Amino acid sequence: MNEPTLQLMIYGQGMAEINILTDSPGITISKVRRSDNPNYLFVDLEIEKEVEPGSIRLIFEYQREVLLSMEYELRARIEGSAERRGFGKEDVIYLIMPDRFSDGDPGNNDAEGMLEKSDPQNPDGRHGGDIEGIRQKLDYLADLGVTCVWLNPVLENNMPAYSYHGYAITDFYRVDPRFGTNESYSDFVTECHENGLKVIMDMVFNHCGSYHWWMKDMPMGNWIHQFPEFTRSNYRAETMMDPYASDFDRERMLTGWFDRTMPDLNQQNEILAQYLIQNSIWWIEYAGIDGIRMDTYPYSYKDFMAGWMHRVRQEYPHFSVVGETWLQKETHTAFWQDGSPVSGDYVSHLSYVTDFPLHYALRDAFIQEEGWTTGLNRLYYVLAQDLVYADPFSNVTFADNHDLDRFYTSIGEDFNKFKMAMAFLLTTRGIPMIYYGTELLMTGEEHKGHGYIREDFPLGSWSAAERSDVPSEARDPGQRSAVGGQRSDATEYLRTLLNWRKSAEVIHSGRLKQFIPEDGIYVYFRYTMQDAVMVVINKNKDDKRLDPDRFREVLKDYSSGRNIVSGEEFLLEKNMNVPAETALILELRK
Numbered sequence: 001m002n003e004p005t006l007q008l009m010i011y012g013q014g015m016a017e018i019n020i021l022t023d024s025p026g027i028t029i030s031k032v033r034r035s036d037n038p039n040y041l042f043v044d045l046e047i048e049k050e051v052e053p054g055s056i057r058l059i060f061e062y063q064r065e066v067l068l069s070m071e072y073e074l075r076a077r078i079e080g081s082a083e084r085r086g087f088g089k090e091d092v093i094y095l096i097m098p099d100r101f102s103d104g105d106p107g108n109n110d111a112e113g114m115l116e117k118s119d120p121q122n123p124d125g126r127h128g129g130d131i132e133g134i135r136q137k138l139d140y141l142a143d144l145g146v147t148c149v150w151l152n153p154v155l156e157n158n159m160p161a162y163s164y165h166g167y168a169i170t171d172f173y174r175v176d177p178r179f180g181t182n183e184s185y186s187d188f189v190t191e192c193h194e195n196g197l198k199v200i201m202d203m204v205f206n207h208c209g210s211y212h213w214w215m216k217d218m219p220m221g222n223w224i225h226q227f228p229e230f231t232r233s234n235y236r237a238e239t240m241m242d243p244y245a246s247d248f249d250r251e252r253m254l255t256g257w258f259d260r261t262m263p264d265l266n267q268q269n270e271i272l273a274q275y276l277i278q279n280s281i282w283w284i285e286y287a288g289i290d291g292i293r294m295d296t297y298p299y300s301y302k303d304f305m306a307g308w309m310h311r312v313r314q315e316y317p318h319f320s321v322v323g324e325t326w327l328q329k330e331t332h333t334a335f336w337q338d339g340s341p342v343s344g345d346y347v348s349h350l351s352y353v354t355d356f357p358l359h360y361a362l363r364d365a366f367i368q369e370e371g372w373t374t375g376l377n378r379l380y381y382v383l384a385q386d387l388v389y390a391d392p393f394s395n396v397t398f399a400d401n402h403d404l405d406r407f408y409t410s411i412g413e414d415f416n417k418f419k420m421a422m423a424f425l426l427t428t429r430g431i432p433m434i435y436y437g438t439e440l441l442m443t444g445e446e447h448k449g450h451g452y453i454r455e456d457f458p459l460g461s462w463s464a465a466e467r468s469d470v471p472s473e474a475r476d477p478g479q480r481s482a483v484g485g486q487r488s489d490a491t492e493y494l495r496t497l498l499n500w501r502k503s504a505e506v507i508h509s510g511r512l513k514q515f516i517p518e519d520g521i522y523v524y525f526r527y528t529m530q531d532a533v534m535v536v537i538n539k540n541k542d543d544k545r546l547d548p549d550r551f552r553e554v555l556k557d558y559s560s561g562r563n564i565v566s567g568e569e570f571l572l573e574k575n576m577n578v579p580a581e582t583a584l585i586l587e588l589r590k
């Protein structure tokens with residue numbers, strides 16, 4: 001690694017009284033720190049560049065007597081590791097909640113030592129999905145046309161209840177045994193790569209689970225933020241950049257707990273900060289991942305987050321990180337993106353942010369009536385504010401995710417609106433993310449409970465006895481019933497768009513030009529010097545005539561366009577017909 005220092009946390013009864021030595025060549029113990037807890041020792045090793053992978057020896061002495069000598073392994077790096085490319089604008093991400101996708105190994109559902117047992121009928125319980133289940137579906141995902149998978153956290157959540165979602169980590173170095181093992185996760189990443197899929201690992205620095213072993217014997221008094229009584233964050237990330245924010249609110253935002261079961265980590269503690277940084281780098285290297293999605297990005301100290309990103313970039317200059325920046329407004333979202341004109345003197349080193357403002361607009365666009373600022377104009381106005389971003393084309397865009405109403409539900413289960421929205425998501429600027437089951441028109445309302453927006457993927461393997469509630473047409477989208485038929489149409493529609501997008505460089509790197517929505521029709525273009533794609537979204541319940549003359553600055557000598565869904569040829573002439581409630585995606589031809 002570029003960084004020669006490695007911090008070790010050594011835990012054991014009375015460990016602070018131990019003297020630690022090494023006789024391995026090229027290794028120096030540069031710093032030994034103790035805390036107010038006598039059971040911890042923190043040791044910095046300096047590793048010279050010339051040191052080969054293999055075992056080094058650590059010697060533990062008490063009163064000049066050797067108590068223990070242990071081997072510590074320095075692993076070889078993956079070849080070309082530092083140069084890994086990460087994910088980007090050419091990709092479409094598919095988000096999977098591992099407990100709810102497919103149960104490839106029913107044998108791990110009640111893994112030994114885990115406090116919560118499986119309970120597939122309980123929306124908040126563990127349903128048994130795992131890494132093996134996802135592995136068995138890689139052909140399906142590759143065929144669907146997504147190019148990158150993001151799994152909600154896979155690390156151990158040994159909590160007594162509500163542990164399936166993964167965000168209450170109890171061991172930062174261990175994959176939850178109900179999902180698999182560290183080895184099976186690393187093998188999974190390799191197999192994804194063989195199937196043309198990249199992998200994003202979900203990480204959490206803001207908090208851990210209240211059953212993390214640290215909580216039983218705190219490494220230091222200031223390891224977490226503590227209050228006389230339970231104190232919740234105010235969840236107002238806007239306090240980080242609001243020029244009028246009170247210190248009280250900002251402090252409460254940063255140090256309040258995300259939930260009762262999620263102690264808030266104090267990254268101003270340098271040893272904890274180093275622990276988290278090393279942990280993320282260890283996973284990149286160990287599992288060979290392509291990117292990180294960092295949970296609750298603004299809830300950790302922003303200088304720590306910038307320092308972390310800087311460290312990651314030092315080791316992996318092209319690696320991708322997307323921060324979960326759940327903010328309402330464009331400016332507040334853009335603040336976190338490195339180089340944004342609205343970041344002030346904050347240098348985040350973060351390349352990708354999650355585009356919540358566009359998500360809200362996408363929902364509104366199809367449920368609101370058309371008005372000066374409503375309906376399709378919501379999309380227009382959000383994109384018109386892209387000047388606040390350093391690179392809006394790298395924003396991660398989405399219709400929904402694991403915390404939001406299922407998109408199909410939020411648009412009143414209207415299949416035409418669904419298709420128009422997906423066409424927009426996959427052709428406008430940004431790196432699109434699709435939540436698992438979108439292709440099967442899965443439904444669910446967030447306010448009923450998160451279990452309802454994270455239901456079992458109907459095409460996953462689930463024990464039949466447990467899954468009697470899954471309708472048979474959902475198991476086989478080829479089976480034609482009213483619902484099943486629409487589901488297979490949805491899958492086919494997305495499959496066509498996604499597979500086309502894979503090689504559509506004009507969407508990956510082309511410019512964007514939009515025309516103000518008029519009469520319920522929104523027209524925009526993606527274009528390069530060589531290619532152009534015209535998108536026409538007609539929200540009206542009837543066919544409309546369109547005069548392409550208004551678009552001549554882009555159309556120039558293009559005379560026709562091929563509809564990438566139907567293959568049909570459209571002549572770009574006066575009174576061209578735009579079918580009702582349809583998005584036309586036209587590859588323009590001269």
Ligand SMILES: [Ca+2]
Nearest residue numbers: 105106128130
């Ligand atoms: Ca399982």
Ligand SMILES: [Ca+2]
Nearest residue numbers: 254255264299
């Ligand atoms: Ca915090």
